[in-house]
Amino acid sequence: MINYKIRVQYDGTRYKGWQRQKSIDQTIQGKIEVILKKQFGRDIEIDGSGRTDAGVHAMYQVANFRLHEAEAEHFGGEPEALTALLNAYLPEDIAVLETRIASERFHSRLNAVEKTYIYRIWNSGIPNVFDRKYVFQIEKKLDVEQMRQAAEPLLGTHDFAAFCGNAKMKKSTVRSIYEIRIETIGDEVRITYRGNGFLQNMVRILTGTLVEVGLGDRDAMSMTAILESKTRAQAGAMMPACGLTLWEVKYD
């Protein structure tokens, strides 16, 4: 078998997220698998580095899947030919940026060591026409300095149960965040999260909590208490999906 690693970019607006669902193929994974099935005449499962929620975008999602040598011969086996083949059938809001042959044991989810997510807030009373599908608009000016202070205790390794959207989560809710960068770029407030992994809805709940601080509705010093409570109700509201983009996935 040949193990192909692909980098996928998508505008998540029209989709029910990355992960294929039983009967609906309005997912990114489903769209790619349907093409592979038509091409190679069998079910080929692709593994993504992680599930993105409905409406969330990806700059560089990573996924992998295996083809038999004989199947690869159909398109010459060259990774570039596989990229072209997939792009020829994908809709305009999904693109394969690159295909590489990975080592036989490479697994895009299990081997991922670092992920970067970016949440984009359009902090203005004037709408953003061109990026409207990729930002979330908040009219009232955010106090970015307060947000930066609030973010500091979140860095490092913690139990992020209070920021987990899955109430029935049975596995560990401990994660490490390496960086939370809050930048202002013109009228945009852009929050970059870098960590070893993120729980379900975690980036959107972290952002919602930081936004409440930025709006003056929550004390910047309250983050440690929220973490320690391990209680979802202590954290802020979950932000809408449209502002969130999976930016990068790193491997050793």
Add this chain to the structure above:
Amino acid sequence: MINYKIRVQYDGTRYKGWQRQKSIDQTIQGKIEVILKKQFGRDIEIDGSGRTDAGVHAMYQVANFRLHEAEAEHFGGEPEALTALLNAYLPEDIAVLETRIASERFHSRLNAVEKTYIYRIWNSGIPNVFDRKYVFQIEKKLDVEQMRQAAEPLLGTHDFAAFCGNAKMKKSTVRSIYEIRIETIGDEVRITYRGNGFLQNMVRILTGTLVEVGLGDRDAMSMTAILESKTRAQAGAMMPACGLTLWEVKYD
């Protein structure tokens, strides 16, 4: 009367251009005028700095219109209130960025002294997901150096009849181009045109001609002969609207 000057941003994809048409209001001008009519109960004509074609975008289009003092009192007369009022009713692909009170004689078309248009080419075999509505994709690599050479004789004041899309143009086809900047930004080839004004379809025909040079289908030295021919058939094909954006309009 109070003369209001507005800066308008739009994603032209869904529209039949700037200029209102008889029975169709799927134009930018039409969308704004309908709101003004509902608000003030009479036909209020807005003048744009120029007509953008169907499908062309604008970063900063400029327009102006006049209100009676009594009408302005309805919203307090403040330009910011007018901005908010218009944005409240405009669709998400049109936004008023700013409103100012202009001098009584200000006319957005007649007083414009300089316009900037940008044509964005996505020069890659891999689709551009996020900017797909604002670029035109050309897979084959363009020879940008040849395009820059070709652009040079276009600078200055010339009769651009060969680059005019209106065969029945009765007015002067003489225009001045101050700058043609051709940049590569990653996989994008971005062409910025700055001049005192542009004829119908002129930027798209200029770009089509330069692209033919970049593809090796036309000699870089042929521009002077095209200008001198004053014949539309001598110039290249007109590029699609989607890649074109009216970027800026300047006044004295």
